[in-house]
Amino acid sequence: MKNRMSYVRWWAEKVGKENCVPRTNAELGIGKRRFVTNVSKAITLSSGDLRKISDDRIRCSVELQKEFGLRREECIKFQIKYALNGKSTHEVKEIHLKPTWCKGGRARVVPVTTEEQRDVLARVLVLCGSGSMIPEHLKYVEQLGRYIRATRKAGICKLHGLRHEYAQRRYQEFTGWLAPAAGGPGSSHLTPDQRLVDRIARLKISAELGHNREAITAVYLGR
Numbered sequence: 001m002k003n004r005m006s007y008v009r010w011w012a013e014k015v016g017k018e019n020c021v022p023r024t025n026a027e028l029g030i031g032k033r034r035f036v037t038n039v040s041k042a043i044t045l046s047s048g049d050l051r052k053i054s055d056d057r058i059r060c061s062v063e064l065q066k067e068f069g070l071r072r073e074e075c076i077k078f079q080i081k082y083a084l085n086g087k088s089t090h091e092v093k094e095i096h097l098k099p100t101w102c103k104g105g106r107a108r109v110v111p112v113t114t115e116e117q118r119d120v121l122a123r124v125l126v127l128c129g130s131g132s133m134i135p136e137h138l139k140y141v142e143q144l145g146r147y148i149r150a151t152r153k154a155g156i157c158k159l160h161g162l163r164h165e166y167a168q169r170r171y172q173e174f175t176g177w178l179a180p181a182a183g184g185p186g187s188s189h190l191t192p193d194q195r196l197v198d199r200i201a202r203l204k205i206s207a208e209l210g211h212n213r214e215a216i217t218a219v220y221l222g223r
Contacts, residue, residue, distance in 0.1 A: 001030050038222040040181040042168050043161030052154035058147050061133050063120040065159060068095065068110045069166030069209055072159065076143055077101040079132045080124045089122040097210075108210050113173075167205050167220035174201035181222030 002025060012021045022028055045066055053059040064075040074097060083095040092112050099107040112118060124133070134143040151159060164181075171179040175197050178184030190198055202217040209220070 001025075005030065038180050038186070040164065040168070040179075040222070041158075041161050041220075042165035042182070043158060044165055045156065045162070049154070049156060052156070053150050055146065055150050056127055057133050057135065057143075058150045060120060060124050060127060061147060062151065062156070062159065062162075064124070064133075065162045066166070067114070067117045067120050069163045069170075070097075070110075071103060071163070071210070072144075072147070073103070073140075074101045074210075076133055076147060077140060078124070079130075080121065080128055081130045084121070084125075089118050089125060092118075092121070095121070102210055104210075106210055106212070108207065110208050163209060164220045167209060167217065170205050170208065171201055171221050174204060179221040181220070187223055 005021075005025060005028070009018075009021055012018050045062070050059055050062065053062060061075040061078065064070050064078055065072065070078070077098075078101065079098070082098060084092050085096045087093075094109040094111050097108050097110065099105040102108060112121070134140055138146075151157065168179045168182045172182075172184075175194075180186045187195065187198065199214065202214050202221065205221070206212070206214050206217050209217075211217070
């Protein structure tokens, strides 16, 4: 809602009608965003769920979301040759994401730590070669539409929850305990040493997800 209001205010300024729009979001009843809810929005997909997606490219895009915590645009624009940065799927330690794929134009790298990640990268390489996940004859917006229709048809929705699942999985790997949103201890129950581990984990996860604030991890992990 805040983003949409910024568009309205931009329009109002351009047409000289600034006064027709309230100056603050509070006047419209739009409150500040709550980062901490401790309610998990993570979702998991089984192999059966994925098989319901008949299009190979779209299914692999969803698998990239699942295994690497990518955003929807990132997994659709994904180019395996660029991501591997000259490495093979067997030796690669991290994938590279182009600025033009990422929100805010912030390039980043995401670690490769599991065989499941390597498996999906290998399948994407066979499927797309030097191209992207978007077929050559289509534009991004067209492939996005196909992605939306295919996942809805498969009965899969709210796939942003795969980023939440990725973040919570990584948190447990880094700390050894569940994230608060997944039923783990809240920050008030951590020892000083555990709080240090918690903060380091959150900073790493923030970077992997493409954010530049530790505070945003509360959306994915709780607090």
